[in-house]
Amino acid sequence: MRGRRGNDVGKRRDTVLLRTGRRAGLYGAVAAGGFRRYAAYGAATAAGVFTNTVFGFIVACTYMALWTERPGLGGYDLGQALAFVWVSQSMLAACALLGGGFQEEVQERIRTGDIAVDLYRPADLQLWWLAADLGRAAFQLVGRGAVPLVAGALVFPLALPADPQRWLLFLGSVLLGLVVSFALRWLLALSAFWLLDGSGVNLVAVVASVFFSGMLLPLTVFPGGFGELVRLLPWAAILQVPLDVLLGRHAGAAEVLRALGFQAVWALVLLGVGRLVQSAATRKVVVQGG
Template sequence: MGPYLELARAEFRRYSTYRLAIAAGVFTNTVFGLIKVGVLFGAIAAAGGKINGYDQRQAATYVWLGQALLAPVAMYAWSEVADRVRTGEIAVDLARPVDLQLSYWARDLGRAALALPTRGLPPLVLGALLMGLAYPASWTAYPLGLVSIALGVSVSFLCRYGVNLIAFWTLDVRGYLNLYTLVLGLFSGFYLPVHIFPDWLRGLAYASPFPSMFQSPIDVLSGRVLGWEACRVLAVQSAWLVGLVVLTRLVLWRAARRLVVQGG
C-alpha cells in the first residue's frame, strides 16, 4: 500500500497549491447553492409546504450538503486516462510497477480529502448561518456519513474511469463524457432529490450507480436514513463499488490485449 498512499499524499499536496481556484470554487458553489435553494423553496411553497417529506429546512439541508459534496465527489467530466490513451502515454503507465486502476483511485481519494474541508465545508457553514439546517436525530449519522462519502467518491471515480476506458476503442471520448455528465446530473440527485422524482424515473435512477455518489451520502449525513436503514444504503453503495471494480478491471484487461502504440 506504500506507493498508493504516497500517490494520495502527492495529489493532496498538488491540489493544495491552487488556493485561488479553491476560493473561486467556494464562491461559485455558494452562489449556485443560493439559486438552488430559491428554486426548491418556490416549488415547496407551490406544493403547500412539503414535497415527499422535504420542507424548506430539509430542502436547504439537502442543497447545502450537495454543494459541500460537489467537489469531493467530482460531479464533472474527467479525461486524463482517455487523453493518455490518445497520446500513447498509457503504454508507459501500464509498464509501471503499480496497478493503473489503484494508482488513479488513490490519487482521486487524495484530491477528495483536500476538497472536502476546503471547498465543501465553507459553503455548508455559510448555508447553515444564512438559512439553518435540519440536523440528524442521531450522532451515528456523522461517522456513517463519512463512510458513505468515501464510498460515493469511489463509485464516482470508477464510473469516470470506466468511461475513460472507452478510449481504447474510440480514441475520442468527448461525446461519451458529455452524455455521462448529462445522465449523472439527472439520476444522481444533483438537480433535484431523487426521492421527489416520479415513480418510474426514481426506479430508473436507482437502477444505476449514480444515486450512490450523491443522493446516498446526503441521505445518511442529513439523518433522512438512520440505523439499519442507513446501513442498507451503505450496503447498496458497497455493492455498486464491488460491481464497478470488477467491471472496470475486465474492461482494462480486454483493452490492454488490443492496445497498439505507434512509434519507437
C-alpha cells in the same frame, strides 16, 4: 521436517505482509500526492468556492419557493431540503459530478500514447488512479466543501443533525460514493482506447450524473416506477444515498446498512467491470504494438 516447513510458511507470510505494507504505503503516497497537487492551485480553489456558494444560493432560493408551494415534497421538510442543497454543493467537486477529476487526463494519456508508461509502473493501474482521485476528492471536500456549507448554514435554516454518529455514517457513505464515482469515470477514461476522443462521452456522462445523482432535485421527488428506477442506478449511490443517511431518512440500523450495502455493491460491480475493460484495453495496446 515440521520445523523447517513451519519456518518456510512463516517466511512466506512475512514476505506477503511486507509486500502488502509496501503497496499500502505506495498508494497512500499517491493519495497524498493527489491532495497536494490540487492544494497547490489556490486561485482555482477560491474560484470554485465562490461558484459553489453562488450556485448554492440560487438553488436554495428556488427550493424555498418550490417547498413553499409543495410542503413535504419528496418526503423532506424545508429545512431538510435546504440541507440537501448545501451539503450537495459541498460534495459537488469531490464527486466530480460536473467533470474534472482524472478521466480527462487518462484519456489524453491514451491519445498521446503516454499510457504505456503507466502500464510499465510496478503498480496496479486502477488502484493507482483510485488512490490519486481519492486524494483529490479529500482536498475538494475540505478546500471547496466547507465554506459553501458554512455560508448556507449562516443564511438558511438547515436541518443538519447534531448526532456525531450520524456524521460518521455519512462520511462512510461519502467514501463509498466517491469510489462509485471513480468507478464510473474509470470506465469513461478507458473508453478512449476505442474512441480516442472522449469529449462526447464525457458530456453525456455529465448530463447523466447531474440528473440521476439528485444534484438538481432529490430523486425521491420523481414519482412511480421512474422514481424507483433512478434510485436503483449507480449515480444514486454518489449523492442521494449519502444525503439520505445524513438527514436520517433511513430508520434504524438495518436500513442504514442496506443503504451502505447498496453503495458497496455498485462499487464492487463497477470496479470489477472496470477490471475487465482494462484487461481488454491492455490487450489492445499490446496487439497494436504499444
